[in-house]
Amino acid sequence: MTSSRRDREFRAFYFAEAGRLKRFALLLTGDPDLAEDLAQEALLRAYRAWGRIKGEHPGPYVRRTLVNLHRNSLRRRLVERRHPARPPEPEPSRDRHVHDALQVAEVLKVLSPIRRATVILRFYEDLPEAEIARLLERPIGTVKSDLHRALKQLRPLVEDQIQEAR
Amino acid sequence: MEEPIRRFIKAAGPPPEPTELEWQAFVASARRHAAVRRALTLVAAAALIAGAAVLGGRLSATLRDADALPPANRGAVRIGEGDELPGRCPKAAPAEMAGRLGLVVLLRAGDLYVVDVTNRAERLLIDGVDGYEPRDPSFSFDGRYVATGDGIVVPTNGGPACAPLGADASGVRWTQRGEVVGLRTDGSGLVLARPDGEVRDVRLRSDTLTIGGFAIDRLGEQAALDVHGSTQEPYEGIWVASLTGEQGPPREIYALPRMWLDDQRLEVAAYYPDLGGVLGFQLPRSASLSADGGLLLGMPTVEAPSMGLEITDMLPYRDYITRCGDRIIVAAGAGRSTTFGKRLLALEDFKDRPLTDGGAYTWPSCTAAGQVLATVTQEAAETRIGTLPRALALVSPKDGSEQRTTAPQGRGYEYPLPAGVSDHILVVERVLEPRGPAALVLLDGSGDPLYRVAELGEVGGYYGYYGYSELFDWYNDYLPLRDRR
Numbered sequence: 166m167t168s169s170r171r172d173r174e175f176r177a178f179y180f181a182e183a184g185r186l187k188r189f190a191l192l193l194t195g196d197p198d199l200a201e202d203l204a205q206e207a208l209l210r211a212y213r214a215w216g217r218i219k220g221e222h223p224g225p226y227v228r229r230t231l232v233n234l235h236r237n238s239l240r241r242r243l244v245e246r247r248h249p250a251r252p253p254e255p256e257p258s259r260d261r262h263v264h265d266a267l268q269v270a271e272v273l274k275v276l277s278p279i280r281r282a283t284v285i286l287r288f289y290e291d292l293p294e295a296e297i298a299r300l301l302e303r304p305i306g307t308v309k310s311d312l313h314r315a316l317k318q319l320r321p322l323v324e325d326q327i328q329e330a331r
Numbered sequence: 332m333e334e335p336i337r338r339f340i341k342a343a344g345p346p347p348e349p350t351e352l353e354w355q356a357f358v359a360s361a362r363r364h365a366a367v368r369r370a371l372t373l374v375a376a377a378a379l380i381a382g383a384a385v386l387g388g389r390l391s392a393t394l395r396d397a398d399a400l401p402p403a404n405r406g407a408v409r410i411g412e413g414d415e416l417p418g419r420c421p422k423a424a425p426a427e428m429a430g431r432l433g434l435v436v437l438l439r440a441g442d443l444y445v446v447d448v449t450n451r452a453e454r455l456l457i458d459g460v461d462g463y464e465p466r467d468p469s470f471s472f473d474g475r476y477v478a479t480g481d482g483i484v485v486p487t488n489g490g491p492a493c494a495p496l497g498a499d500a501s502g503v504r505w506t507q508r509g510e511v512v513g514l515r516t517d518g519s520g521l522v523l524a525r526p527d528g529e530v531r532d533v534r535l536r537s538d539t540l541t542i543g544g545f546a547i548d549r550l551g552e553q554a555a556l557d558v559h560g561s562t563q564e565p566y567e568g569i570w571v572a573s574l575t576g577e578q579g580p581p582r583e584i585y586a587l588p589r590m591w592l593d594d595q596r597l598e599v600a601a602y603y604p605d606l607g608g609v610l611g612f613q614l615p616r617s618a619s620l621s622a623d624g625g626l627l628l629g630m631p632t633v634e635a636p637s638m639g640l641e642i643t644d645m646l647p648y649r650d651y652i653t654r655c656g657d658r659i660i661v662a663a664g665a666g667r668s669t670t671f672g673k674r675l676l677a678l679e680d681f682k683d684r685p686l687t688d689g690g691a692y693t694w695p696s697c698t699a700a701g702q703v704l705a706t707v708t709q710e711a712a713e714t715r716i717g718t719l720p721r722a723l724a725l726v727s728p729k730d731g732s733e734q735r736t737t738a739p740q741g742r743g744y745e746y747p748l749p750a751g752v753s754d755h756i757l758v759v760e761r762v763l764e765p766r767g768p769a770a771l772v773l774l775d776g777s778g779d780p781l782y783r784v785a786e787l788g789e790v791g792g793y794y795g796y797y798g799y800s801e802l803f804d805w806y807n808d809y810l811p812l813r814d815r816r
Contacts (some may be wrong), residue, residue, distance in 0.1 A: 172358055172603065179349060179357065180349050180354065183349040183353070183354075184347045184348055184349050184806070185346040185358075186344035187346065187347065188344075188345075188346035188347070190341070192343055192345075198474060205357070206359070208357065209360070209361055212357075212361045212414050213462035214413075214461065214462035215463065216461065217412060217413055217462070224566070260345025262343065262345065262347075265342055265343055266343035266344060266531075268342075269339065269340055269342055271345040272339070273340075274617075277616050284336075284340070285340065288333075288336055288337040289340045289341065289343060290338040291377055291810045298649075306419075306563075307561065307562055307563075310562045310563055312563055314562065316333065316336055319336055320336075323335055323336055323339045324335075331716060
């Protein structure tokens with residue numbers, strides 16, 4: 166496939182998915198820099214594999230890639246590909262909801278990474294349980310039970326947040 | 332309860348809309364990645380042609396010919412993401428090499444190269460295309476084959492690739508008996524095969540338990556496994572299994588107490604059946620791991636009281652553990668920095684004693700003479716991650732006495748690998764300020780640099796830790812004597 170054709174096709178996908186993917190990554194990691202890196206890497210992989218995935222479901226593909234990248238980063242600490250001599254100053258984000266998202270992500274940190282991904286896909290992305298099971302390659306029973314346990318874990322924390330907001 | 336949680340999570344706000352500027356930056360970045368890969372391949376090919384022309388005087392190729400695959404690269408295989416490969420490989424001839432310094436297999440720009448350490452001749456072995464990037468290469472013990480971490484096997488001299496374990500294996504390693512062994516991606520068991528032989532299975536035979544990782548002993552006859560339960564039936568355990576099928580089914584040697592199951596997990600680190608135990612990590616399921624580390628536990632493989640080994644501040648990297656004769660050497664210490672705060676410990680009969688007084692040591696390995704070789708940071712504090720002048724320390728495992736070898740000005744040495752019997756050392760040399768590209772450099776026994784062997788590709792890193800063990804492997808005549816990674 167020629168680059169220009171791939172770019173044309175991928176452009177539509179990028180505009181539909183990149184923002185959602187970045188928000189998903191931010192909620193998953195609670196770290197704006199890491200989220201940006203993971204989302205970028207997942208999109209680059211989708212771009213490289215576009216010829217193969219475009220006919221299937223590139224949306225789940227790119228989310229699955231991101232979840233796997235995140236799991237690998239936790240497991241092997243190998244996400245950062247380069248280390249600048251000194252940490253760069255964080256760039257101001259044009260996304261005015263970053264602060265809100267980080268507050269939510271902070272609470273979600275009580276969940277294990279896979280449970281966190283399940284909760285975000287269910288309650289932020291509004292995916293049905295069967296779709297989450299396919300995306301995360303887990304039995305649907307496990308997804309249901311993960312959601313049940315996650316709700317149990319989150320309940321007191323969310324109630325605290327609501328109380329504080331009042 | 333679902334609705335309040337949904338409302339709470341939705342408070343994260345709507346996703347940002349991508350802008351045209353971001354799209355253009357993304358495309359530029361994607362094209363740059365592709366261009367860098369192509370350029371590095373061409374440069375390597377051009378350098379090889381030019382070197383061959385100068386040395387032999389027989390090739391009149393010029394740099395313009397770089398588009399054509401040079402003769403030495405004609406055995407390279409192109410592999411794309413999702414390509415189906417045959418299950419059996421043809422028999423491979425002994426690896427061709429110019430001397431006993433052997434060969435290095437390394438990754439660069441998504442492709443896999445073999446480099447002759449004696450004359451530095453490079454050859455492209457796997458040309459990764461269409462999103463496929465080989466990772467974690469390793470030589471078979473006889474040097475005839477190279478395997479990637481996802482189970483693709485290719486003759487070292489070049490030729491058709493195969494996937495003897497099928498497309499469903501990860502963490503692939505060689506045994507001394509000439510088999511590749513990998514973990515089934517569904518975690519149901521290990522799978523083994525010779526490149527030209529039948530596939531064998533070592534299964535857990537459980538509906539609820541899965542294997543997360545494994546370590547094989549130095550003979551490749553046994554494996555230790557970290558075994559995990561399901562959400563409904565939580566379980567974390569370390570099991571051992573025979574890879575030869577002679578000692579019955581896998582069996583548990585340690586189970587994490589129930590009270591820790593919610594927030595701790597186990598990972599196998601190394602297996603030493605002849606020393607009587609397995610080393611494993613007990614790790615928190617939280618971000619505190621990177622700052623505080625986890626436990627390194629010693630678990631006996633025979634019925635015995637607990638080994639009592641419990642190092643409390645260990646980062647979960649397997650290349651922080653090496654074997655030196657009957658001792659095991661570990662780099663322990665909390666804090667996410669790779670070297671700062673890490674001390675060397677010697678484990679004898681799984682009892683630990685300090686080998687260094689504090690310090691900043693990491694990546695230990697064992698030389699042919701039984702000395703411990705490690706990377707050491709010269710400065711007291713690691714404030715500038717990745718740009719510190721790291722050096723090599725040769726430490727006596729008996730009394731901790733030490734010699735240091737520093738890199739040339741403006742460079743640092745990381746991740747040394749000693750040869751199996753000779754006193755040569757292969758080490759990663761980095762340009763420091765700004766942190767620049769890495770190369771493999773050969774040192775002689777006194778630490779003097781002999782020559783640069785090859786440029787290395789980019790490697791994933793975390794606070795100064797770089798996954799070099801997944802980037803290259805060194806084969807020389809004496810490899811079977813060296814403890815494998």
